[in-house]
Amino acid sequence: VWNRSPEKCEDLKQKGAKVAETAKAVVDACDIVFACTADPVSARAVVFGEHGVLAGISKGKQYVDMSTVDEETVVEIGKAVRAKGGLFLEAPVSGSKGPAL
Numbered sequence: 001v002w003n004r005s006p007e008k009c010e011d012l013k014q015k016g017a018k019v020a021e022t023a024k025a026v027v028d029a030c031d032i033v034f035a036c037t038a039d040p041v042s043a044r045a046v047v048f049g050e051h052g053v054l055a056g057i058s059k060g061k062q063y064v065d066m067s068t069v070d071e072e073t074v075v076e077i078g079k080a081v082r083a084k085g086g087l088f089l090e091a092p093v094s095g096s097k098g099p100a101l
Helices: 007-014 023-029 040-048 071-083
Strands: 032-035 062-065 086-091
Touching: 023 071, 032 040, 032 086, 040 071, 062 071
Parallel strands: 032 062, 062 086
Antiparallel strands: none
16 A cells, blocks of 8 residues: 555554555556546556656556546546556545546
């Protein structure tokens, strides 16, 4: 697991989860990665930021974005993941906003 706020991983760590230093490290260690962020800015930061998801994506890696964000953000992330050979699935959690696509 990984979180931009490392302290939020403590409960999971205490239950035996392995905590990664970066989003890239999670992608490196897993074939399928799930993410759920609060807004487009954080969704982009997790993917495109230094040591982000995109830095670890390669052929066959899968990225599932469960963030409920705007269509532009989803399309941008999906294109970037696929351009590196990864697979992308938009799977937004229902909330107060409508799905992007």
